Amino acid sequence: MKRKGAACCAPLLRTRLGRDDAEALASAFKAIADSGRLRLLSFIAGQPGAEACVCHLVQPLGLAQPTVSHHLKVLTEAGLLARERRGTWMFYRLVPERVEALRQALALPSEKPAAKKSA
């Protein structure tokens, strides 16, 4: 099995990506390479506290309930959503650190982390 939601994400364009890092990163991008999952992430990010009850995720996106369940599972395994049971319902929350890690993996080679003066 590939690592999921685990160590990731090597800066793709700043270092020469090895095989393992490439696998981990590809696995992370696969999780968001689906329009249904992107719409779910987008919807959840827009809710108060960037979290939503699963009971509110089916109707607004017009996806079938099993499809939503599958997408939520993939996004959770990828570390992009965290889930918590409250009473009857499961709640899903965006994990901003994980999104940011993916975003940083796409940093361009020329972007240095703020200009440093030497000595």
Add this chain to the structure above:
Amino acid sequence: MKRKGAACCAPLLRTRLGRDDAEALASAFKAIADSGRLRLLSFIAGQPGAEACVCHLVQPLGLAQPTVSHHLKVLTEAGLLARERRGTWMFYRLVPERVEALRQALALPSEKPAAKKSA
């Protein structure tokens, strides 16, 4: 057919992503959701001028030539690489603007583009 390398990338987490924007963005992420393609991008980004002759792309990555050709096609169609024929050989160059567009699509909701004073 999905739009490829075309208008993209809506800010996933800052606005509620519509169906078309989600399709375009998913299509772009699909292009990089492959470890071979990520390694190719990474290798090309590390070359002088972030470009490489196709004749130098097979050996270092240990991928079969047809696999490399396929990956280059996908990355070019996705707008992440630009290609140019020079004599016998095709050269591939990273398109940083396109990578940056993908990166910006992952910007977190809380990040505002620098504080603006109202009026």
